Amino acid sequence: MRFPPPNPTVALAPQNDTLEHRIFDIKGMRCGSCAARLEAVLEKLDGVRGARVNLATERAHVTLPRILPASMVVEAVRKAGYEASPVPSNASPPTASSRELPDGRPVVLAAILSVPLVAPMLFTVAGVHWMLPGWLQLLLATPVQFWLGLQFYRSAWKALRAATGNMDLLVAIGTSAAFGLSLFQLLDPAGALHAHLYFETSATVITLVLFGKWLEARAKHQAMSAIRALQALRPKLARIRTHGADRDIPIDSVVPDDLVVLRAGERVPVDGVIVEGLSDVDESMLTGESLPVPRQPGDRVSSGAINGAGALLVRATAIGADTLLAQIIRLVEDAQAAKAPIQRLADRASTVFVPIVLLIAAGTLAGWWLLTGDAEGALINAVTVLVVACPCALGLATPAAIMAGTGAAARHGILVKDVTAIETARQISAVVFDKTGTLTEGRPQLLETRLASGNTVALMALAVTLQEGSDHPLARALRDAAGAAGKAGLTASAIHTLPGRGVTGEIDGERYIMGNLRLLEEHGVHPGPLAEDAARLEQDGHSLAWLARVRDGQPLGLFAFGDRLRPTAAAAVRRLRSLGIQTALITGDNAGSARRVAAETGVDSHSAQVLPAGKARAVEALKREGHRVAMVGDGINDAPALAAADIGIAMGGGADAAIHAAGITLMRGDPALVAASIDISRRTYAKMRQNLFWASIYNVVCLPLAALGLLNPVAAGAAMALSSVSVVANALLLRRWRPNEPTGDS
Template identity: 55%
Template sequence: MNQDDTTTFELSIDGMTCASCAGRVERALGKVAGVRAVSVNLASEKAHIQAPAETLPALLAAVEKAGYHAHPPQARPAEADDTRQRLQRERWQVILALLLALPLTLPMFAAWFGLHILLPAWLQFALAAPVQCVLGARFYRAGWQALRAGSGNMDLLVALGTSAGFGLSLYLWWQAAPGSVPHLYFEAAAVVIALVLLGKHLESRAKRQTGAAIRALEALRPAQARRWREGVEEEVPVALLRVGDLLVVRPGERFPADGEVIDGESQADEALITGESLPVAKAPGDRVTGGAINGDGRLRVRVTALGAESVLARIIRLVEDAQAAKAPIQQLVDRVSAVFVPGVLLIALLTLAGWLLAGAGLETALLNAVSVLVIACPCALGLATPTAIMAGTGVAARHGILIKDVAALEIAQQIDTVAFDKTGTLTRGQPRLVGLQAIDGTTDTLLAQAGSLQRGSEHPLARAVLAACAERDLLPAEARALRALPGRGIEGEWGGQRLQLGSQRLLHEAGLSAGALAAQASAWEAEGRTLSWLLESAPTPRLLGLLAFGDSLKPGARAAVAALQARQIHTHLISGDNRGSASAVAAQLGISAVQAEVLPADKAAAITRLKAAGHKVAMVGDGLNDAPALAAADIGIAMGGGTDVAMHAAGITLMRGDPRLVPAALEISRRTYAKIRQNLFWAFLYNLIGLPLAAFGLLDPMFAGAAMALSSVSVVSNALLLTRWQPTIDHEPSP
C-alpha cells in the first residue's frame, strides 16, 4: 500500500473510563487492516489513526466490537454543548446518589457520638436499590461490554465489588430470623457508587479544563467579516471569504483572516496568539493574523490565508497533535494497564480464598475482596500522563510556545547545551548603523549628508541610514543629480558639494587614504562590520567620514543567554556569518564557544559532534539553513517569524522572535514532565498502599471507594496546577 494513500483520522470515543479502556480501544483499532499508527488519549477521549480513507467504516466497527462508541468529532460548538449537557446530567446523578446514600451512613456517624440507630432492612434496601440498579447501571453496561471483549476495566471492578456487597446484604436479610435486623452492607455498595460517580464527575470537569487552551484559541475566530467590494462594505460569513478579498477591520474588532494591511495604521493585540503582551504596530505592508484584535485605527486588509492554512489553524493543529501524542514514558503505563485489571481480579479471588482458609466467615472474606476490587482503579494511571501533557502544552501555547514533539518533554530536563544560530535568532537580521565617525564637523552633519544621498533608496544600508536619521530627528533634503556608481556606491549634490558614499574603491579612485580613520576602520572590520566611506569628490577630493553597519542584538538576547548560563546550561554560537561578526556578537552575549563561517550541512555536523561528546543539545534557529541542525539536535527550537521548513524540523516553535522564550520553553517542558512523574508516583502509590490494606481487611469498602475517587481527582488537579505557569522573562543585564 502506498504511503500516500493514508489519511489521519480523529475519532471521538465514548465510554472509556480508565487506562485499560484506552488500551483496549487502541489494540482494537490497531488490528484493522491498513492501520499504520494509532494513539488513544483517555484525557481528551480521542483516537488518532493513520490509515487509508476507505478503512473508516472498519475502524468504527472495531471500536463498537470492543464495547465502545466512536464517531467523527462534531463541530466545536456542538461538541461543547454536548459536554455541558453531559456534565449537567452527571451532576444531577451525583446529587441524587449522595442524597440516597447519606441516610444509610447516619447509623455509622451516630455511633461516633454514642447513639445507636438502626434503619429497618426494607428502608435500607429502598434507598440502596435505586443507586445500585439505576444510577449504577452504567457500570454494569460498561463492565459487560468489557467482558464480551475478553478484557476488564474500572467499571467491571466497581460492578463486581458493589454487586457482591449488595448481594451479601440481600442474602443476610433473607437468612435473618423474623423480627431481627441483621447487620447489612447496603450502605457500603450505595456509598461506593455515589463516591465513584462523584469522582468521575469531578474528573470530567477537571479534564475539560485541560482543553481550555484549545477552546480559547478556537474562540478567537470571528464568524462574520466586512468585505470591501467596489467601495461598499458588506457583512458576510467568514466561510465565504476567498484569498485576495479586501476586508475592513474597525477598531476593537478581531481580524477575520490572515492578511496584509493595504490601507490605514493601527496596533494589533496578538497576546492570545503569540504571547506578546504589548500591541504591535501595523502599517501598509505589514502582516496581520486572524484572531488578533485591531487597536484604535481602521484598516483595510487583503486576505492572504484562510481555513487550515491560517496561522491560528496551524497553531491549533500543532497543539492538538501534541496533546494526542504519547510521551515515551506512557509506554510503561500502557504495559502496566494491560495486566492491571486481570491482576486485581486475581488478587480479589486470592483475598477471598485466603480469608476463608484462615477461618473467617464468608461475610468478612467477601467484604475484604470487595475492598480490593473497589480500591484498585486504574483511572489515575491512565490520566497521569495525558492530563499533564494537555495542561502543559496548553499553557505553553497561551504564552507563544508551541510544543509539537512530546518526546521533547522528557528530553528537556536533560538539556545541558543550547546552540544558537546568529542572524535572525540572536540578532535582528537587518543591518543597522552601529558606528559613525567624522573627520571635520559633527556626526549629525555627516549623517545628514549620507541621508540626503540615500533618500528614496530601498537598499538595506540606505534604510539603516534613514532610520538613524529618524532616531536623531534629522530631516535631510534629497540630494540633486543623484547617480549610481555600479559596484561602488552613489553620488549626488548636496549644499553645493559633490558627495560620494560607498565602498573603499571610491577612496582608491579618488587617490585618498583612510588617514585618521584607518585604526577605527580596522577595528570595525575585525568585528565584521560593513563600512561605507563618505567623501567630497569635487572641487578637491577629501574624506569626510566613515559609517559602520552591523546587525544589532535582539531585545532579550542577553537575558536569554544569562538565564541559560544561570542554570548551568552551556551556550554555543554556530553561524554561517564571518568570524569577526560572530565573535563580536558572542562577546556581547558572553558566549565563549563560537563556530563561524559554517555551512548548513556543517551546522548539523557540529550538533552531532556535541551529542557524540555526551551532551544533550537543543538547537535554536530560524532559517532554511538551520533545518538540518534543528533536526539533528535532541530538541529543535524554531524562532517565530522564521521559515516553515525550520518550524517543521523543530520540536518546539516560538511564536514570537524573543530569545527569552528559549529558557521559558525548556522550563515549561521540565515542569510538565515533572508533573507526569508526580502523577505516576501518586497513582502507583495509591494502589501499592491501598491494595495490601484492602486485602488484609484494614480498609472498609466505603473508604476504598473514597480513596479510589480521590486518586483520579488528585492526579488531574495536580496537572491543572500547570495552567498557572507564567514564563519568567528576565530583564536585560547590562552589556
C-alpha cells in the first residue's frame, strides 16, 4: 500500500475561479430518503455542479457559480418541503446539532397497546383459546395505526410524490390493509367473519418498525458526537495581553496578531507562534505524538493543544474557522457527508415489490369479481393478497440480525454503534492502524537504562529523587519503574524545573541535572561513552533523559523511554493477514518509533509523522486503489481518518472524538478484536441477507396462492407470522458466535 507524502498542514481544496462551495443549514429532514431526495432536487438546479446533504449535521454542501445567489438554493429547498439558511464562509467551526436524543416514548406506548392484541396468539400456542372483543381490539389498534403510525403515512405520501418506494410505503400499505380488513369484518352485518380480525398484525408491525426507526435515530445522534467532542477542545475564553495588562475575552473576539497568554495546564485557544517562554506542549490530539514536545520562542502551537508546566506568550496567526482544530472538525464533517448512504436491500426490493403487490391485488379483485360476480369474495381475496404481503418479516429481517449480532459482539467487548459498518465489513481488504494507544499501550515506560558510572540502583535513586514532585509523563514512568524503593532515603533541595529541557537540584550537597541533550550542553556536559548508545536509542524512536553531576561535567547514565507494544498486537496483525487483509501503520510519531513498531508487529507498510489531514488522505488513497478500508485508532487526531474510512474502529479508553467518529469501538482496547469485529460483521450481514431471502420467499410462494383464492386471511396471517418466526430464529443463531471461531460468511 502507498501513502501520500506527509504534509504538516491541513490544506483545503482550492476553489475554482468561477465556482464556489457553499454550506446551508437544513431543517425538517427525517430520514436518509429525505437527504437523498433533497440532493436530487439541488443537483437539478441550473448551474449547480454538485450537492451533498449531510443528515447527521443537517447541512447541505453545494458547489455552484459565484454569481448565483444563495436565495436560489433556499427557495428550491423550501419547495421540496424543508427549510434552508446559508452559513457564512467565515463562520466558526460547525456547531453540534441541537437535536436531542430520540424520544422512545412512542415506541413504549405502541408496545403497551400492542401487547394485549398479541397475547391471545401466545395463549393459543399453549392450548388456551380466547380473544379480546372486537371493539376493544379496534380501540387498542386505532391510536397505533393513525396516531403513532402517522409518520409512515406522511413518508409514504412523499415517496409516492417522488415516484419512489420505501419501507414506510410498504408499512403504510400493509398495515392499512390489515386494519381495513379487520374493520370491514368487525362491521360486517352478517357477523360471520368476526373471529378473523387482524388488528394485532397492523399494530405489531407499526410497533416493530417504530422501534427500528428509534434505533436509527440514536445512531444518527451518536454520529454527531464526533463533532461535539472536537468542539469541546475549543476554549470559550482567551487571555490576551494589551499594554502590559492581561484580560479574558470571548474566543471569537480574538484577532490575528493578538498576544495570547497561556498558563500551565491551559488549552491553546488559537493557532500561533510563541514569542516568550519555554514549555512542553501536549499535541497528541493533533499529531499523535505520545509525549509532550518541547516548545520555545519561534515554534508554532495549535488550537486544542494543552500547555505544560511553563507559561507561554503566543502571537495569534489563525483564529476561528482558520485554526487547525476547526479544519479537523470540517474534515470530519466532510468525510461524513461524503459517505454515500448504504441502500438497504429491503428498500431496493420495495421499489419493485410495492407496485407488483398493488397490481396483483387489483388484478385479484377484478378477476374474481368478473369470474364469480361475488364482490365480497373478490374483496376478501384482494385484501388477502395485501395481508400476505404485509412487510412484517421484511421489517424484522435486518433489525433482528443486527440486534443479535451486535449483542453477541458486545458480550465479547465489541461495541457496534454504526450499523452501516456491518454491511461493509465483509468487503474490508485493508486495515490501517494508528500506533500510539492502538498497537502500543499509549503511555511511556522506562525500557532501557545505560550507565556511565556507578550502579543501576544508585542511578535510579538519584533520578527518582530529582523527579519526585514532577507530573511529566517521563517522571511518572520513572517512578513506576523504580517502585517503592526508588528514592532509597535521599532528599532533594533547590529543585528547579526547566520547561522544555529538564530539572536541576541538589542531593547531599551535590548539584545534579536531569533532562534532554540541550540541558547537558547548557551545563557543559558531554555524552562521552554513552553517545553511541544514545544515537541507537533515538533511531529506534525512544525518548531520552540524561542524568549528570554538574561538578564532574560527565554523565552518570541515560534513561530510554518508549511506548510498549500491546501484548496481542503482533497476533492481531497475523490474524488479519491470514484472512487475506493487508495491514498498514500510519502515525504522527517519529520515524524511528514507527519503524520499530512495524518490525515488531509485521505490518505490510508504515508511514510516520503524518498529521490528521494526511491520515485522511492516506485512507482516501487506499480507497482509490480499490480497497475497502478499516481505520483503527484512539486519538482525536485519528477522527478525520476514522470518518473517511469505510469503517472506523476505535480503541476503548481513547479520545471521545475518535470513539464517536468510529462505527465500532473495542471496549477492551485489544487489537486482536479487530479481526473479530470484521468476522461478526460478516456473519451478521450474511444473516441479514438470509432473512431477507426467507421474508421474500414467503411472498413469492404465498402471493400466487392468495391471488388464486387458495388462502384465506387467516392462513395469510399465519404465513406472515411464520416468516417472522423464521427470520428471528435464524438471527438468534448469532448468539453462539465466539471471537476465536474461524471466520466465515455464515
